Amino acid sequence: MSRIAVAVVWICALLSSASHAMDSASAAYLAARDKAIAEINSSHLSDAELDQKNKEALQQLQGMMQGIVGPIHLAGFPTNGTYSVETLFQELGFGGLDGIAVNSFDGKARAVVTTVPLLQVWLRDTPDLLKHPPKRGTADFGEAFASEDFHSMAVGDDDVHFYKYAELPVFQGVGLARAMLYVPAQDDPAPASPEGVLVAVMKGDKVVLFRKLLVAPAIPECAAAFAEDSKKALAREAAYAAARARNDPSASDVDWYGQASNAFIRCYARRLPGTAAYPALVREAQTLVDLVN
Structure with a gap:
């Protein structure tokens, strides 16, 4: 909201x-x-x-x-x-x-x-x-x-x-x-x-x-996964636009990019404790x- x-x-x-x-x-x-x-x-x-x-x-x-x-x-x-x-x-x-x-x-x-x-x-x-x-x-x-x-x-x-x-x-x-x-x-x-x-x-x-x-540190593994996911998201969004243009009733509007972003954040949260910067971040908080x- x-x-x-x-x-x-x-x-x-x-x-x-x-x-x-x-x-x-x-x-x-x-x-x-x-x-x-x-x-x-x-x-x-x-x-x-x-x-x-x-x-x-x-x-x-x-x-x-x-x-x-x-x-x-x-x-x-x-x-x-x-x-x-x-x-x-x-x-x-x-x-x-x-x-x-x-x-x-x-x-x-x-x-x-x-x-x-x-x-x-x-x-x-x-x-x-x-x-x-x-x-x-x-x-x-x-x-x-x-x-x-x-x-x-x-x-x-x-x-x-x-x-x-x-x-x-x-x-x-x-x-x-x-x-x-x-x-x-x-x-x-x-x-x-x-x-x-x-x-x-x-x-x-x-x-x-x-x-x-x-x-805060960058986590390359998460960034790499997101790059792949975002490419797929763009392709799926293009396919959806094409289906809408054909008036295809099976076209499904999904926030593919949002899903890719959420997956990146979950990856970041999962891998962060294993980074060298993590103890200092906890101390800061x-x-x-x-x-x-």
């Missing part, structure tokens, strides 16, 4: 949401956010007036969110950040995870910090994102943290999807952590190698989602997990 489609579903659920058992600051934030979204998207003001109203609402909500999250204590990151919600308009960029975003001092990583109650509300109000959204009162976010769709929607860029290549084994003793290598792309990403790591950590009532650039105290 595209980010825009998810956002439309999200706002429909959002505006009819019931109250939640949570701290008063979070409840007040959600009420203010819902009110601002409703007013901005039903207003008949001019574009300039709406832009100003959106800007003022975002500033107010950022202050409220900063009060909920508090100072950020992540080594290598500033203690204060910016509101992670881009816009309150129903447009591209709408529907991101409620939190505070900070960029690392070296420019290689970004983190979004939120809380368990706010994440539970966000997941509940984004119903098509997960097969089994966590129920209120639970703290099992394992499916979300391991989902490329979750990271794409929660901390992604407007026009790309985060394709999950391989999970990395990480550990959070008293909480939960997941890590994966990914490629940001608009279409099937093969045969590109991963460009970064996504790490999700829950500890106590805090949730931190990291994105960090890194260098674990280092991010260990930042959350």
